[in-house]
Amino acid sequence: MEVSESPRIDTTLEVDGYKVTDSVFGQPYIDRDEWRETPYPHRNVHGGFSGCDTRFTCYFPDEKDYQSRMFHPIEGAHAGHEDAFDGLMGQMLGGLAMIARLGGYMVESNSGHIGDTIDPAVGVDPTVYGHRASVESARLSKYLAAQVYGEAPRYSYVWGGSGGGRRSPLCLEYGGDVYDGALPFMGGGAIAEHGTSDRIRSEQPVHFGCMFNVQRLLGDKIHSVVDAMRPGGSGNPFAGLTSHQREELDSLYRLGYPRGDEFMIAEPMGQIWLWSSIADMLQEEGADYFSSFWSKPGYVGFDNPEYVNGDLINCRAKVKKVVTASELLQSPEFAGPEYARAKPMAMMMAAKGPDFPLAVQLEGMDNGYLLGTGVKVLTGAAAGRQLYCTSFASEVLFCDGRDDANILRFTGVQPGDEVQVDNRAFLAFCYYYRHHVSDDPANDFLCLDGVPIYPQHDMPLQSPHMGVAYSGKYEGKLMWIHHTHDASLWPPQGVIYRRAVEMAQGEKGLEENFCLRWTENAEHVPPAFLPSAPDRATTTWLVDYMPHIEQGLVDLTEWVEQGKKPAETHYTFADGRVVLPDTAAKRKGIQPVLSLLANGGARADVAAGTSVEFVLNAEVPTGAGGIIAIEWDWLGKGEFTDAEDLTRADERADVTRQRVFDTVGSYFVTAKVTSHRDGDFSAVSRRVSNLVSVRVVVN
Incomplete structure (x- = not known):
């Protein structure tokens, strides 16, 4: 173990006396203990649990900043990192400086897995990745805090957005002896009985396909849709569209896509990452759909090939150049605005090393629709690796994938290697929502008298990294914050957990233990990380929501510690739309x-x-x-x-x-x-x- 010689560290932390509560995790260990001045002065303690992939980092500010509170941020997406809030994520979402202002220390866990991989010792167990690894890490942090500060924290809070909003309620539901309150924001998912160990079957990723389809079908016409829905616009987004374009845009709105956020249809962000992370799984577990789409009546690929054939890509191509993170961030060759979408990811990937290969330039490709396209390496050291295009500019494709592909990207790929470029699965995904209909009222327009219009397939399973379904059963207090203009977790996702709490705790529990707030004009990430239109800056229609989250955490602590319930936002919800x-x-x-x-x-x-x-x-x-x-x-x-x-x-x-x-x-x-x-x-x-x-x- 590395121990800093800083005078700020005057004790040696021990973990031998800690008794693991959950048998999945072996004895904890510490492999780093040092004082750091950035991003805020703190004692940085890193370690893990033997026999598994669970890792943790504790950030202990100086005692003068400590008011006996623990804050546990849960990383977004699928998680997999125990130091996310020490880097770009911390810059976006408050990080350690905010936690110090709130009078606490911070603990992070990688949620039981490294990167986007499955822990071989755990297997496909959504309970571990959804909450158990986080809960055990937080429990251990209290043991360490008692050594650092002389006492364990009197109050403990878990919070997180997006995938962190998906999993932080699970931590409160299943870790009531560890946490007193939770603040999920931009979460969503399904509801099941407390104690479930099943992976989630949910339409949440299904509906993204409709959004991508609208982008694909409308092309440049999306800008007239954006203009119609801006202030002073016509208010009619359907003007000038073909019948099929109108049908798909109407479907997107009915599924809950936020009105006024149409610009993000043209500039998709994290949603395409989700496709890259689950595409292999969807095709493996739902192979019948991806085959039927092209071969059976009732599916667009068979009935109306004219809707997809013009965008079809299925060819072999050669790698002309492998692009590294540093080249993308520093080279004049990639300074154009067409590369802007990929630069936030390049900043994160640069942490792995400036020469990390995250993109390729290809030659010999068919013309077609590149977003979501599968790129499979056929020759060379990386042969067999399957990736998917998450962004592109000209012939440069930025890709991501599942498991090792997520970690390696184009490591081992050389100029001259051949790849298969194939977007047939993604084109089928664009119409996936029609054939995977749930009983949520937002899907009623896809049924007549309760009978689905189109041939149906089982609702897909989400990645085990997303945890299990919500139950709404917990001890403590929970404040849910959702955004009216979130293009990744649409407003209908903001009302699901309220329903879960009402089902599990009744009206009394809902009133005493749950609070819902809406942030108007907020997206999935702060506007500083989003592209702007040529005629209108993103910062003129979207707010930075982090001050709202920090105020929410302050209000949550007062609720837990003083019994003062926070003010909720009143709203109405109808036809997939939240109105304030x-x-x-x-x-x-x-x-x-x-x-x-x-x-x-x-x-x-x-x-x-x-x-x-x-x-x-x-x-x-x-x-x-x-x-x-x-x-x-x-x-x-x-x-x-x-x-x-x-x-x-x-x-x-x-x-x-x-x-x-x-x-x-x-x-x-x-x-x-x-x-x-x-x-x-x-x-x-x-x-x-x-x-x-x-x-x-x-x-």
Whole structure:
């Protein structure tokens, strides 16, 4: 074990006296114990459990920052890393600096597996990956904290988003002796009886196929759909589309895709990763569907080949160049905007080494639809490895895959090696949702009198790394936060756990132990990590949701420790859509509620040189604090350079401004309003914001 000689470490931690509660895990060990100054001063302790792949990292800040709390973030996606919040994930989601502000230490687990692989000692056991590895790691962290601080934490919390939002409720459900509260955000899944050990059968990944299909079918027409649904647009996204394009876009909305987030259909992010991680599994466990799609009546591939044949790829190609993470991030060859989608992943992969090979340039490919395409290495040292295209630019394909393919990518591949490029499975996946219908009301339009319209196949199993289904049965408090514009976990996923709690605990338990909040105008990742349209910056229609999450964690600690239940958000849910009330008094929650008019409407068409009047109304729900900033971006470029001069943090602000536009063009004028619970103008954290835009067209 490496032990730092820093004077900040004056004790040697022992684990011999720890008694493992779960027999899956062997005796724990520590292989690193050192003081680190970054990203926040802390004692960094790394180790694992013998006989399995479970690893953990504990981050113990100085005692002056410790208020006897433990915070356990659960990594997104499939997890597999015990240091995610020490890197890019920490930058995105608060990390250790936030935990120190909250008065705690932080523990991470790799959720029982390394990368996207299955632990050979555990096998395909979703209970281990879903909660048991995390719970045992957190329990051990308390044993270590008692040695570091002189006492174990009095209160413990588990939280996480996306895949972490999927698994953090399971930790509370099955680790009630370890945790007091949970804050999942952007989660989703299925419901089953408490104690299930079965893998999840869920439509959650199924519906992504419909989104990809809309992107594929619409091509450049997606931009007219985006424009129609923006502020001041026509409101009719179907104008100019063919019958089949209209059908698929309508299906996407009915399945719950968030209105107003159509830009992300053209710029898919993490959803395509999910395809790459489960594509092999879907084809193995649902081989009948992927064969039937091309060979039987009732399936588009057989009945209407004209809908897919123009995009079909099935050919052999040669590797011209292997692209490394450092080349993608630093070489002028990859500086163009077409490579922007792949750069966040390159930043994460660069941690494995600057020469890590994450993409290939191919020659000799057929023309066709590249996203989701299978790339199987046929020759050379990596022969047999199956990957899938998650992003592309020209002939450069960025790929990911399952198990070793996820870890190795194009390791061992050399120029001249041959690959098979085949997108038949992905094209079939684009219509998968029609043939895998659940009993969720969002699927009712795919049935008549309860009978599915299309031939049906079993709902697919999710990866065992996603854990088991929710039960809603737990001790403690749980706050669920969901986003209205999440293109990866659509709004209908935000109401599932509420139903699980009501079924398991009844109305009384729902009232006492569950809280649901909506964050308006928030996506799956902060806007700084998302691409912008040429005419409108992403930061003018999406907010950074992390201040909302941090405020939520503060409210969760007060709920657990002081019995003060947090304010919920009121909403209605119908036809796959969540609608929030338009006043703060009715909506409640913690976010400012805004309205903005340009010359009295959502759109102002004016001549150059004409003054436009803007009327902004902003209000913070009672108890949520006061408004500390109102900023204007007059051109929609993400530059909020014009701020109102506020002298006190009131709950309400009504502002009227005049602006002259001299240059012909279309502008999305945006107001950003920020509140703070304590009305602190100088606060650097928990600055809860919302946005509102109007369109000004200058002729």
